[in-house]
Amino acid sequence: MVLNPVISKLAGKLVVLASASPRRMEILRNTGLRFEVVPSWFKETLDKEKFKAPYEYAVETAKHKALEVAKRMPLNHLKTPDVVIGADTIVAVDGTILEKPVDKNDAYRMLSRLSGKEHSVYTGVVIVLCHENENKSVDYRLIDFYEETKVKFADLSESMLWEYIDSGEPMDKAGGYGIQALGGMLVERVHGDFLNVVGFPLNHFCKQLDIVFNTSGLLLSQEILAHSETNVSSLASSRIQQPNPAAMTSPDTSAKSDLLKASCFHQTHGSQTSPSASPVHKVKKNGDNSKEDEHTWPLGNSCSTNPAAENTTAPSLSSREQLTEVIGTQREDNGPQKDDLQRIIELMDGFKASKALFTASRLGVFDLLQSRPELDAAQVAQEIKASVKGTQCLLDACVSLGLLRSRESSCQKRVYMNAALAQGFLLSDAPHSLGGYIQHCDQTVWPLFTHLECAVRDGTHQHEKAFGKKANDLFQDTLYNNQDIKLRFMSAMHSIAKVTGRAVATAFDLSRFKTACDLGGCTGALAHELTKAHPEMRVTVFDLPTVVEMSGRFSPQHSENRVSFLAGDFFEDELPKADLYILARILHDWPDEKVHVLLRRIADSCTSGSAVLIAETMLDGRKPHAALQSLNMLVQTEGMERRERQFADLLCQHGFGDVQVVHTGNFLDALIAFKM
Numbered sequence: 001m002v003l004n005p006v007i008s009k010l011a012g013k014l015v016v017l018a019s020a021s022p023r024r025m026e027i028l029r030n031t032g033l034r035f036e037v038v039p040s041w042f043k044e045t046l047d048k049e050k051f052k053a054p055y056e057y058a059v060e061t062a063k064h065k066a067l068e069v070a071k072r073m074p075l076n077h078l079k080t081p082d083v084v085i086g087a088d089t090i091v092a093v094d095g096t097i098l099e100k101p102v103d104k105n106d107a108y109r110m111l112s113r114l115s116g117k118e119h120s121v122y123t124g125v126v127i128v129l130c131h132e133n134e135n136k137s138v139d140y141r142l143i144d145f146y147e148e149t150k151v152k153f154a155d156l157s158e159s160m161l162w163e164y165i166d167s168g169e170p171m172d173k174a175g176g177y178g179i180q181a182l183g184g185m186l187v188e189r190v191h192g193d194f195l196n197v198v199g200f201p202l203n204h205f206c207k208q209l210d211i212v213f214n215t216s217g218l219l220l221s222q223e224i225l226a227h228s229e230t231n232v233s234s235l236a237s238s239r240i241q242q243p244n245p246a247a248m249t250s251p252d253t254s255a256k257s258d259l260l261k262a263s264c265f266h267q268t269h270g271s272q273t274s275p276s277a278s279p280v281h282k283v284k285k286n287g288d289n290s291k292e293d294e295h296t297w298p299l300g301n302s303c304s305t306n307p308a309a310e311n312t313t314a315p316s317l318s319s320r321e322q323l324t325e326v327i328g329t330q331r332e333d334n335g336p337q338k339d340d341l342q343r344i345i346e347l348m349d350g351f352k353a354s355k356a357l358f359t360a361s362r363l364g365v366f367d368l369l370q371s372r373p374e375l376d377a378a379q380v381a382q383e384i385k386a387s388v389k390g391t392q393c394l395l396d397a398c399v400s401l402g403l404l405r406s407r408e409s410s411c412q413k414r415v416y417m418n419a420a421l422a423q424g425f426l427l428s429d430a431p432h433s434l435g436g437y438i439q440h441c442d443q444t445v446w447p448l449f450t451h452l453e454c455a456v457r458d459g460t461h462q463h464e465k466a467f468g469k470k471a472n473d474l475f476q477d478t479l480y481n482n483q484d485i486k487l488r489f490m491s492a493m494h495s496i497a498k499v500t501g502r503a504v505a506t507a508f509d510l511s512r513f514k515t516a517c518d519l520g521g522c523t524g525a526l527a528h529e530l531t532k533a534h535p536e537m538r539v540t541v542f543d544l545p546t547v548v549e550m551s552g553r554f555s556p557q558h559s560e561n562r563v564s565f566l567a568g569d570f571f572e573d574e575l576p577k578a579d580l581y582i583l584a585r586i587l588h589d590w591p592d593e594k595v596h597v598l599l600r601r602i603a604d605s606c607t608s609g610s611a612v613l614i615a616e617t618m619l620d621g622r623k624p625h626a627a628l629q630s631l632n633m634l635v636q637t638e639g640m641e642r643r644e645r646q647f648a649d650l651l652c653q654h655g656f657g658d659v660q661v662v663h664t665g666n667f668l669d670a671l672i673a674f675k676m
């Protein structure tokens with residue numbers, strides 16, 4: 001259920017969060033907003049000295065993050081998002097900006113500076129509205145704002161400081177602390193929006209959405225769309241005089257107008273700003289040489305909710321360079337176009353990036369740098385038993401992909417540590433570790449993809465060519481006739497099911513179903529998420545005997561015992577009775593003939609009111625990778641990814657109706673259909 005009517009305005013739109021921060025994800029997810037996460041590749045390297053106020057730096061960084069993703073997605077993901085959200089949180093104390101500490105000493109420096117004092121936490125947020133115009137290039141409109149919260153730290157003793165630093169918590173957090181966890185113990189007082197300190201000013205965000213979608217902001221964006229581009233600045237100027245409805249009706253601290261906050265800051269610092277209330281920026285297509293272009297970028301003459309930014313000088317590139325960097329496709333025929341060329345090169349490089357990730361994971365680089373951060377290439381090489389030259393190349397490639405970070409040490413050596421992305425997904429013991437799936441991709445999917453051309457010509461999987469084995473039954477003849485390969489496959493399924501399970505388990509109100517059967521439920525990861533989300537539900541995992549006998553290795557340690565396992569073949573054996581049958585990534589393994597066999601058997605076991613819940617990557621689910629996933633099924637199985645319509649047709653033939661689909665914003669979409 002979505003409580004905030006503004007959030008519901010985004011339903012059905014492809015909303016993207018350009019941040020890997022688990023805290024931001026959680027804050028946004030709690031609103032009921034459905035979104036995809038595409039972490040930005042923008043490196044936080046803007047020169048802080050060039051900004052008059054700390055929040056300008058946060059807003060500018062957020063803008064670069066969001067635009068980088070908005071620009072990359074149509075190229076790399078072959079989808080244009082509707083809305084991209086970028087955010088950057090910084091801590092400022094005595095006029096100095098503190099970001100994330102690079103090591104323990106840096107964390108100590110930051111925290112001891114905060115001890116006993118009040119500091120400000122700023123989050124700059126940029127919402128990019130993407131609009132594909134009739135020329136098939138993309139217009140971007142930007143809304144930016146920031147929120148400030150004041151935080152007072154207690155006096156911290158040395159032992160307390162070091163105990164906190166040794167907990168590891170400071171390392172990926174602005175200012176070196178996380179208020180929502182252990183770091184909360186350091187804080188005496190908070191003045192303003194608490195969630196802003198956690199990493200995302202939700203209240204202010206909703207108010208901005210309200211302006212854009214519900215009030216005069218929508219009008220403005222429509223006006224801008226309707227006007228020729230040379231009119232943008234005059235429209236912007238007239239908009240500046242309009243009051244901001246959110247600001248007028250929200251006198252509290254966290255919601256006070258940007259105008260007020262910006263003015264205060266600038267008064268203190270003796271700077272002049274001209275306030276503005278409109279949230280909409282119009283960014284123009286490249287190749288348009290109209291004069292207004294020159295001074296509307298980045299924030300200058302456009303209508304910004306961050307008025308101080310009107311005086312912001314572009315920190316690293318000239319206005320014209322930034323326009324070229326950020327906006328759409330150049331249309332003149334004067335040699336290779338930068339964006340097109342970049343797009344092709346990125347596509348050609350895709351396999352190199354995957355293989356670098358697979359190799360670093362296989363060699364244990366991320367686990368090593370987690371237990372021993374700040375090693376140089378020679379030290380890593382020694383630990384992973386590899387050449388120094390090769391290790392150096394691999395580590396630098398991982399840095400360029402945003403998986404590792406590096407810095408120059410005091411003895412002028414380049415040392416490496418895990419980036420947040422690696423900590424979230426690449427450590428073997430991370431709760432959302434994708435290690436199992438990465439190894440499966442490297443060792444099974446990769447060899448199969450080298451025969452993609454044959455697969456496309458013949459329309460069949462490529463196990464025989466890749467592994468020299470005939471595969472009449474994908475599972476029994478290839479994946480399960482070797483113990484190591486079987487465990488690798490199970491671990492791959494387990495890692496994806498753990499990452500996606502909660503979104504699938506909570507996509508629909510399943511409270512009426514007391515018994516469920518997860519057909520092909522493998523390690524039981526989804527079953528456990530279902531029982532966690534639905535306290536009255538019992539789930540039977542039904543899978544082949546060879547899988548069930550190994551499932552114990554994957555069971556969570558402290559689980560209630562509402563998950564049981566039953567060995568059998570869903571094409572041959574009697575299916576257990578249940579109110580709800582789950583098919584998670586099952587139907588994509590099989591051609592329509594076999595899907596009909598399975599659905600007929602399920603229908604025979606159902607009574608009226610029973611249902612089938614399907615979790616798959618649906619081709620029309622706005623999943624950027626869905627089409628590639630379909631190629632994946634082509635080279636690996638007899639099946640394919642399908643569209644919602646195809647699922648509905650297949651189900652209808654077996655007496656299922658009232659089909660509902662939820663695009664979870666996660667790797668898998670969910671569909672439920674009821675036995676009529």
Ligand SMILES: C[S@@+](CC[C@H](N)C(=O)[O-])C[C@H]1O[C@@H](n2cnc3c(N)ncnc32)[C@H](O)[C@@H]1O
Nearest residue numbers: 475493497520521522543544569570571584585
């Ligand atoms: C692609 S995996 C999906 C696993 C799990 N549902 C998930 O989403 O992670 C397919 C599963 O179907 C199981 N399976 C394949 N053929 C089966 C059969 N004939 N009877 C029962 N289970 C089968 C496999 O063992 C495997 O666990």
